[in-house]
Amino acid sequence: MSLLDVATAAFATKKPPGILALIGDTPLVEVTQLDTGPCQLFLKLENQNPTGSIKDRIALSMIEAAERDGSLQPGGTVIEATAGNTGLGLALVAGAKGYRVLLVIPDKMSQEKISHVRALGAEVRLTRSDVTRGHPEYYQDVAARLAEEIPGAFYVNQFGNPANPLAHERSTGPEIWEQMRHDVDAIVVGVGSGGTLTGLGNFFNRVKPRRGIEMVLADPTGSVLFEYVKTGKLVESGSWAVEGIGEDFIPDIADMSLVTEAYEINDEDAFAVARELLRKEGIFGGSSTGTLVAGALRYCREQTKPKRVVSFVPDTGNKYLSKMYNDFWMAEQGFMQRQPHGDLSDLISHRYEAGEVITVGPNDTLLTAFKRMRDADVSQLPVVDPGGRSIGIIDESDVLVKVHRDSTHFNDHVETAMTDRLETLPPTSKIQDLLGVFDRGRVAIVMDGDKFLGLITRTDLLSYLRRHMPKSAAPVEREFS
Ligand SMILES: Cc1ncc(COP(=O)(O)O)c(C=O)c1O
Numbered sequence: 001m002s003l004l005d006v007a008t009a010a011f012a013t014k015k016p017p018g019i020l021a022l023i024g025d026t027p028l029v030e031v032t033q034l035d036t037g038p039c040q041l042f043l044k045l046e047n048q049n050p051t052g053s054i055k056d057r058i059a060l061s062m063i064e065a066a067e068r069d070g071s072l073q074p075g076g077t078v079i080e081a082t083a084g085n086t087g088l089g090l091a092l093v094a095g096a097k098g099y100r101v102l103l104v105i106p107d108k109m110s111q112e113k114i115s116h117v118r119a120l121g122a123e124v125r126l127t128r129s130d131v132t133r134g135h136p137e138y139y140q141d142v143a144a145r146l147a148e149e150i151p152g153a154f155y156v157n158q159f160g161n162p163a164n165p166l167a168h169e170r171s172t173g174p175e176i177w178e179q180m181r182h183d184v185d186a187i188v189v190g191v192g193s194g195g196t197l198t199g200l201g202n203f204f205n206r207v208k209p210r211r212g213i214e215m216v217l218a219d220p221t222g223s224v225l226f227e228y229v230k231t232g233k234l235v236e237s238g239s240w241a242v243e244g245i246g247e248d249f250i251p252d253i254a255d256m257s258l259v260t261e262a263y264e265i266n267d268e269d270a271f272a273v274a275r276e277l278l279r280k281e282g283i284f285g286g287s288s289t290g291t292l293v294a295g296a297l298r299y300c301r302e303q304t305k306p307k308r309v310v311s312f313v314p315d316t317g318n319k320y321l322s323k324m325y326n327d328f329w330m331a332e333q334g335f336m337q338r339q340p341h342g343d344l345s346d347l348i349s350h351r352y353e354a355g356e357v358i359t360v361g362p363n364d365t366l367l368t369a370f371k372r373m374r375d376a377d378v379s380q381l382p383v384v385d386p387g388g389r390s391i392g393i394i395d396e397s398d399v400l401v402k403v404h405r406d407s408t409h410f411n412d413h414v415e416t417a418m419t420d421r422l423e424t425l426p427p428t429s430k431i432q433d434l435l436g437v438f439d440r441g442r443v444a445i446v447m448d449g450d451k452f453l454g455l456i457t458r459t460d461l462l463s464y465l466r467r468h469m470p471k472s473a474a475p476v477e478r479e480f481s
Helices: 003-013 018-022 055-069 085-096 111-119 139-149 163-179 195-207 225-231 267-281 287-302 327-332 366-376 396-403 407-411 431-439 458-467
Strands: 028-030 040-044 077-081 100-106 123-127 153-155 186-189 214-220 261-265 308-312 380-384 390-395 444-448 451-456
Touching (some): 055 163, 085 111, 100 111, 186 287, 214 287, 366 396, 390 396, 390 444, 431 444, 431 458
Parallel strands (some): 040 308, 077 100, 077 153, 100 123, 186 308
């Protein structure tokens, strides 16, 4: 036996972590608090997979298929172009089995996602987000190239890998069939790679042939899939903020002919439904859960006969706490409307009166001020006295001036370092007045008489201007699965 054979045998007999056995077999729960018309709606909780998404299933299936057909050998490298859940699933499964995992990720993806795959042991290559298919730095092209260059590499390619739909044909479909006691009328799915649609469509056509079970597509507005299903035409794609579903092309493995009905759901409705699902049903799903449930509810309410409908919670809401579940993000993106005042106070993202502003007191230490800035990811804080009056402002430079020679000054009081020459503006001021404040390197403190309303920073002004950019002028932002 050669050394390589010994190593291969040891690799093959090593027991993988038990967590892999917990992929799939997810629970199904009935929606009871939302209006489902004459229908019953059940949700399969794919957020309960080990990395929190439906993609754990395909990660396991694609890795095991590659092991079986020899395209992945002991000591090999698993490569995928992915920004999201598939990367997490692969990092878990392939990492647990001892392979090197290399993920090519577009640079617009959130730091949290990148940190998560790195924490699972994957290596990350960042690539450009602003280029499309065919450009040498497009994330899928970079991954394909790396797979050619690295010896022993296996390019997973979820968009063209038959083991992706097979995972759903062999596990998700049969689980639903059993959990519903062989009594299902419709399944509502989203399409990212198309694996779920194709796998479930194939399974249900087999157990209940001749279109016995409807396959309903819920697609984000801006994706090309809805229009393709309705008219057979491939239109120009737009942008959407829901993650994981919707496409600007038809993936190889997506059999769109399986779709019997389709709904188009905009971001605003998707986010509102996901938030309502959490509050009313206690189900903590991601943004695509909102699209799917909104589509499922529309389908249910349109029915005239009672039907048993199944949809999904494809991933966990944990991944969206700083976005869809964050009121400031929702307001900044224009998904939640506040009562407009028609003045400068509309630019304040965190309102003091509503308890949304992080402040320090004059007698707090500089260390407290610094920690609050870091935790809130801001570079300045208003200093507010016990009477609620804004008496100063402290920024990172003020702290630095005090502590750079002697760090014991972190114990000094904020009032010894703050700026009390305040740039205050009444809400009736103009945007031009704000620019003057910013030019002097300050942030604007908005005061209505004696009443402190909040701060306006350059970022607040930029966000406001972006929100008011005409839709026709907004560039298309692409989604990465
Ligand atoms: C977050 C997320 N990822 C992936 C999928 C499934 O996509 P596919 O199987 O088409 O890749 C869904 C489907 O709803 C989803 O919501």
